[in-house]
Every structure is written in C-alpha cells, then in structure tokens.
Amino acid sequence: MATVIYPSPIFGPVHSRRLGVSLGINLLPADGKFCTFDCIYCECGYNKDHRPHAKLPSRKEVCEALEKKLKEMQENGPEPNVLTFAGNGEPTSHPEFAGIIDDTLMLRDRYFPEAKVSVLSNATFIHKPEVFAALNKIDNNILKLDTVDSDYIRLVDCPTGHYDVNRIIEGMKAFHGNLIVQSMFLKGKTETGVDVDNTTDRYVLPWLDVVKEIAPRQVMVYTIDRETPDHALQKATHEELDRIVALLEKAGIKASASY
Known part of the structure; x- marks a missing residue:
C-alpha cells in the first residue's frame, strides 16, 4: 500500500515539481492521514488505512516550529522559494487555519521576505x-479541480462528505x-476495472469551459508522480498534458504541466 506520511508540523525542505525549494x-x-477527499491516487494512501491518533498541532506549536526552522535555514541554507501548506490531508480543515496563515506571513516577512506562501487545498472549506x-x-x-464531472469526482476524488462541484x-x-487551479490527469482503470482516463475531450472540454469562467491567474496540470493506493492507475503522457496546456493557453490562461 502506498504511504507517504509527512512529519508535523514542519517537513523538508523538499524540491517541488511546481514550486521549487x-x-x-x-x-x-x-x-496518520485524514482528509475530506480520499483520492484513489493519493500518495498518503486511503484514509481508512492511516487513521491518526495524535492531536492536531496547535497554532502555537506550528508558529514555534516554523520560526525555529526558518532561523536554521537562514543560518545554514537552503533559502526557500516557498512555504507550502500540504501534508497528510486538507490543511484548511484545521480550526486555527486563518490564524496560522497570519503567523506564517509574519514569519516569512521576518526571515525570507522573497519566499512565497502557498496552500495546496481541495477547496472543500472555501465557503x-x-x-x-x-x-x-x-x-x-x-x-484542486480535477474535473467537473460529478460521477468522476465520486469515483476518483472520493469526497468523504457532501460535495457539490457547482x-x-x-x-x-x-x-x-x-x-491557481490545480488539476490531476491520469489514465488506466481502477482495480475494479472502471476507466478513469480524464485526458479525453469528454472530460477536458467541459472542464476547460469552467476554468474559463473561474478565470484563475494560472492552471497547473499534473499527473501521478509516486505510487498510488490503487495500483492499476497510469500516468498521463507528456503529449496529453501538453495538449491540455495548449488549450488553456489558446484560451488566454497561463498554464504549466508537471510530468
């Protein structure tokens, strides 16, 4: 079973395909992991297999650990390009998320004012x-917006509660x-034999129409990078991702692909 369970509250630095150091x-x-999605491609595995027993880190613990790490990086390197909220589930589910963001921006400005602050979210708490x-x-x-097809979302992203894509x-x-809209494209079938290829026009064109309406400043398309809990899944090809990027750019939307 694929599992990448991250330390908490600070891990890395790591080299991100999309964001740098x-x-x-x-x-x-x-x-452990818990998330409002239970994606069949998640590098952290399925929710049910990695139930955490520890408590969430408090706002104070996050702030202290982050400041300690930033001081260390200021003295010894490397200089971060970005401070990224990610890890073992949905970061915006933390009850002190807003305050933690304020602390992070303050510490970023103090230690590495050129670094960006990023949040990777599945958007389930943006309301x-x-x-x-x-x-x-x-x-x-x-x-995240992998598709606008509700059946595909239930099959691949597997929301754990009510999810209304509209x-x-x-x-x-x-x-x-x-x-920035981030979208996963993949191919193959599930272990139960259901086709999950969302690189075809059936999925790409309705998604593209919605992305145009959202009008993000950028779209990041990517594919599987690590082992997935559903082992039958396959990477989208360079050519397929490039085609999607070209469609976005033709529509006047800045886009990039991570292979």
Whole structure:
C-alpha cells in the first residue's frame, strides 16, 4: 500500500515539481492521514488505512516550529522559494487555519521576505469566510479541480462528505482570479476495472469551459508522480498534458504541466 506520511508540523525542505525549494507545513497529525477527499491516487494512501491518533498541532506549536526552522535555514541554507501548506490531508480543515496563515506571513516577512506562501487545498472549506479570507492573503492559493464531472469526482476524488462541484466552482469564481487551479490527469482503470482516463475531450472540454469562467491567474496540470493506493492507475503522457496546456493557453490562461 502506498504511504507517504509527512512529519508535523514542519517537513523538508523538499524540491517541488511546481514550486521549487519548498518548506512544508503540515497542519495534520504526524502519525496518520485524514482528509475530506480520499483520492484513489493519493500518495498518503486511503484514509481508512492511516487513521491518526495524535492531536492536531496547535497554532502555537506550528508558529514555534516554523520560526525555529526558518532561523536554521537562514543560518545554514537552503533559502526557500516557498512555504507550502500540504501534508497528510486538507490543511484548511484545521480550526486555527486563518490564524496560522497570519503567523506564517509574519514569519516569512521576518526571515525570507522573497519566499512565497502557498496552500495546496481541495477547496472543500472555501465557503467558510475565515478560510476564504486567509486564502486571499497568500501568494499562491492553489485549489484542486480535477474535473467537473460529478460521477468522476465520486469515483476518483472520493469526497468523504457532501460535495457539490457547482458550489465549489462558484466559490472559486468568488476569488476573482486570485487563485491557481490545480488539476490531476491520469489514465488506466481502477482495480475494479472502471476507466478513469480524464485526458479525453469528454472530460477536458467541459472542464476547460469552467476554468474559463473561474478565470484563475494560472492552471497547473499534473499527473501521478509516486505510487498510488490503487495500483492499476497510469500516468498521463507528456503529449496529453501538453495538449491540455495548449488549450488553456489558446484560451488566454497561463498554464504549466508537471510530468
């Protein structure tokens, strides 16, 4: 079973395919995973297989650990390009997320003012005013939208509660361009034999129409990079991702692909 369970609250720095030298901030426990999605491609595995027992790190613990690491990096390197909220689940689910963002921006300005602050989110909490406001403060508000097909979302992203893709889309539009859309493209079949190829026009063109409506400042398309809990999945090809990037750029939307 694929499992990459990250330390908490700070991990790395690591080299990100999309963001450069990235210092990770994990607001979930270090001993397991829980998320509002249970994606069949998640490098952290399935929720049910890695139930955490530890508590969430507190705002104070995150702030102290982050400052300690930034001091160390200031003295010994490397210089981070980005401070990235990611890890063992959905970062915006932390009840003190908004305050932690304020602390992070303050520490970034103190130690590495050129570094960007990024959040990788599945967008399930953007309807909360405090989360929405916090995401509007950061440099890279990166929100997931793998498809606009509800059946595909249930099959691949596997939301753990009620999920209305149209509500998510309207929430993304409310950022008025202050967001980056991140979309996973993959191929193959599930272990139960269901086709999950979302690189075809059947999925790409409706998704593209919605992305145009959202009007993000950038779109990041990517594919599988590590072992997945559903072992039958396959990477999208360079050519398929390049085609999607070309469609976005033709529509006037800045786009990049990570292979």
